[in-house]
Structures are given as C-alpha cells and as structure tokens.
Amino acid sequence: MPESVSRPDNGRTAPAAYGAPVSPQGVDAPLRRSAVFLTLVVADGDEAMATVRExxxxxxxxxKTVGFRDLANPVSCTVGIGSRIWTDLTGQERPAELHxxxxxxxxxxxxVSTPGDLLFHIWSDRQxxxxxxxxxxxxxxxxxxxxADEVSGxxxxxxxDLLGFVDGTANPVGRDLPESTLVGxxxxxxxxxxYVVVQKYLHSLTAWQALTTEQQEQIIGRTKADGVELDDAAEGQKAHKTLATITDEDGEHDILRDNMPFGRPGHGEFGTYFIGYSRRLWVxxxxxxxxxxxxxxxxxxxxxxxxxxxxxxxxxxPPTTVLDALDAG
Structure with a gap:
C-alpha cells in the first residue's frame, strides 16, 4: 500500500477540547484506536437519492448523538462521495479531479477498481x-x-501494521498538513x-515472516525496530518508501495516511486498510x-x-458547506 510509515497523534492538530465531540469532515482529526471503513453503493432512483441527501x-x-455518550472520548466521521452520484446528489459539477x-x-x-458511491470513515478510541x-x-x-465493503480497524x-513496521511516519505535520490535504x-x-483513495490490502503473513528482518527492511526501505529510513538503492528495484515518494519541480508532494490493521485470524485474514487523503488526486x-x-x-x-x-x-x-446545502436540496 502507498507508503504508510507515525508520529504522535498522526502528526495532526490537537484533539478537540475535552467534552466536545469531533465534528464531521475533520480530515485532520487525531488518529484513534479504532476505526470503521464503510463503503456503500446507492440504489438507483430519486427516492434513494433523497434519503442519502437527508x-x-x-x-x-x-x-453528536453518539459522541455525547462519552464526552471524554470523541467520535468522528468523514464522508466521501464518489463520482457516479456526485452531480445527482449535490446538484453541482464534480470537483476538478474526481473520477x-x-x-x-x-x-x-x-x-483493482471496485464499486463505491459513499465512504464513511468513522473513528474513536472506543470501538x-x-x-x-x-x-x-x-x-x-x-x-x-x-x-460494498466494511472493515473494522x-x-x-x-x-x-501487521507486517511489523511502524505505520505513518511519512505523514505531513503542522502547516504542511492542510497544504497537502485540502483543496485550495x-x-x-x-x-x-x-480527495480520498481507499484500498483493502490482504497480507500473506506466512510468506512475509519467512523473510529475514534485513530482507523485510530492504523491501520497505526502513528499519523495523524504529522506522529509520534506509538509503535508496543505487539501481534495480526501489524500496516501497521510495516508490511511494512523489517529487517534481515543485518539490515533494505529501498525502495523509490513516491506515489501520484489520484481521480475522480464524479465517486466515490479515491486512492493512489504506486510506489516503490528498489535495491532489494525481499524487x-x-x-x-x-x-x-x-x-x-x-x-x-x-x-x-x-x-x-x-x-x-x-x-x-466535500467541505461542510456542501453537506449543509443538501438540506435545502
């Protein structure tokens, strides 16, 4: 998955004040201990679209209804809207890069490309x-x-992550965070x-664990114990962290990763849910x-x-102003 390698509180702004639920659409809300990634497909017809809009x-x-059950542990939800329903739902042309x-x-x-009209990214310290x-x-x-898909992280x-490496160290921090994640x-x-892209990755843990720690580190491009970057390969196959680093004449382009592990050991399922927020989808x-x-x-x-x-x-x-306008639609 695109480089997910952490920082205190995901390198983000401070949490909401004690006793206040986090408002929706908070892309920069702090990383929590639990998350749900819910991808939905909207049924055809005006009635279904009206329900979604409401x-x-x-x-x-x-x-707020859920958040006030425990004011010391905020719950947050970010909703993403897919290109297929964007115009019918909002009555607006699509954002410039949305497809x-x-x-x-x-x-x-x-x-692979899979269906999805709505994404709900829900997170809290309480599952x-x-x-x-x-x-x-x-x-x-x-x-x-x-x-279409439901994952609890x-x-x-x-x-x-379940591969044993620290996850999230490449995330932008401070003033770089909005610059990297929010459209301007x-x-x-x-x-x-x-823009947000999601992918559910399934790991072959038995094959991965058969590698030596040094082999794993060369693949990731970081040390396993502490996440320190290794030197780039002079030639041949590049490490994951190198391939997931995008630079051009304007410098390096960061994204915000909220990746989380998930799994069902009894079913042999082990994975990482990649979710990347970016100001520019092309990155x-x-x-x-x-x-x-x-x-x-x-x-x-x-x-x-x-x-x-x-x-x-x-x-x-979308910014909250777009969601608020749905009420008038």
Whole structure:
C-alpha cells in the first residue's frame, strides 16, 4: 500500500477540547484506536437519492448523538462521495479531479477498481462508539444503499501494521498538513475539501515472516525496530518508501495516511486498510503507478508480492458547506 510509515497523534492538530465531540469532515482529526471503513453503493432512483441527501445533511447530528455518550472520548466521521452520484446528489459539477478509481495493471500485480458511491470513515478510541455510529447510519439509510465493503480497524501496539513496521511516519505535520490535504485556489468551489483513495490490502503473513528482518527492511526501505529510513538503492528495484515518494519541480508532494490493521485470524485474514487523503488526486495515482507498474516499468514494489489489494475506490470529501446545502436540496 502507498507508503504508510507515525508520529504522535498522526502528526495532526490537537484533539478537540475535552467534552466536545469531533465534528464531521475533520480530515485532520487525531488518529484513534479504532476505526470503521464503510463503503456503500446507492440504489438507483430519486427516492434513494433523497434519503442519502437527508442523512448526509444531518451527519453532524448523528455524530453528536453518539459522541455525547462519552464526552471524554470523541467520535468522528468523514464522508466521501464518489463520482457516479456526485452531480445527482449535490446538484453541482464534480470537483476538478474526481473520477472513478482507475485500475492499474502491472506485469505482476494489479490495483483493482471496485464499486463505491459513499465512504464513511468513522473513528474513536472506543470501538463501541464506532459500531454505534455505523449502526445508526445504516438504519437511517435503509434500503437506499447496499454495503460494498466494511472493515473494522484497530491500532496495533505502537502504531505498527501487521507486517511489523511502524505505520505513518511519512505523514505531513503542522502547516504542511492542510497544504497537502485540502483543496485550495486551484478549485475554489471546493476549497477545504479533500480527495480520498481507499484500498483493502490482504497480507500473506506466512510468506512475509519467512523473510529475514534485513530482507523485510530492504523491501520497505526502513528499519523495523524504529522506522529509520534506509538509503535508496543505487539501481534495480526501489524500496516501497521510495516508490511511494512523489517529487517534481515543485518539490515533494505529501498525502495523509490513516491506515489501520484489520484481521480475522480464524479465517486466515490479515491486512492493512489504506486510506489516503490528498489535495491532489494525481499524487496518489502516481504513487500507485510507480508501485504496480514500477519505476522503471517492470520493477514493481516488492511489497506487492506479499500484499494484495482486494478493493480500490476514489471519493471526494466535500467541505461542510456542501453537506449543509443538501438540506435545502
């Protein structure tokens, strides 16, 4: 998955004040211990669209309903809207870069494209609060939607993924955070919004654990114990962290990763849910091209030999003004 390698509180702004639920659309809300990633497909017809519009317009109310059950542990929810329903739902033209996830087929591995009209990224330090907010959302949406994918994530030890590496160290911090994640003057209609790409990666842990620690570190491009960057390879296959770093004449382009581990050991399922927020969708797309096609082409990211994407979907997280306007629609 695009480099997910942490920082205190994900390198973000401070949490909401004690006793205050976090408002929806807070892309920079602090990383929590539990999360739900819910991808839905909206049914055809005006009635279904009207139901979705009503629920999204009141998303803040649902967050408050759940959040006030434990004021010391905020719950938050960010909603992303896919390109297929964007215009019908909002009555507006799509954001400049919004389009369906584009399948990327390399010689050895493929980044698949899967359905999804709505993404709900729910997170809290309490798993039961995530569960409750998801339950209320699905109850409110009813038959207007079907579930395309549902993943419950958790923080694993000191923010490591199930491959054993610290997750999130490359995230932007401070003033770089909004610069990297929030749309600006380049698309003023949607300034303050963010593009988000999600992929569910399944790991072959047995094969991964058969490697030596040194082999794993060379694939990731960081030390396993403390996440220190290793020198880039002079030639041949590049490390994951190198392929997932995008630079051009304007410098390095960061994204915000909220990745979380998930799994069901009894079913042999172990994975990482990649979720990347970006001001520019093309940055994430370039990362994936470098990973799956290779740079140069043919030299793919070796992490993909052990991690297979089962989903791939793109959304736009609108500013709250867009959600508020749905109430008048």
């Amino acid at each position: 629920v999204l317009a009141d998303l803040g109310g649902l967050v 369906p996830f584009r399948e990327i087929a390399g010689a050895a591995h493929t980044a 039961d609060l995530c569960f409750e907010l998801e339950r209320l959302l699905l109850d409110a949406l009813g038959t207007a939607v079907t579930t 958790f923080r694993y030890f000191d923010t490591r 003057d380049e698309d003023p209609r949607f300034a303050g919004g963010s 994430i797309e370039r990362m994936l091209e470098r990973m799956f096609v290779g740079d140069p082409p043919g030299l793919h990211d070796r992490l993909l030999d052990f991690s297979t994407p089962a989903t791939g979907t793109t959304f736009f997280v």
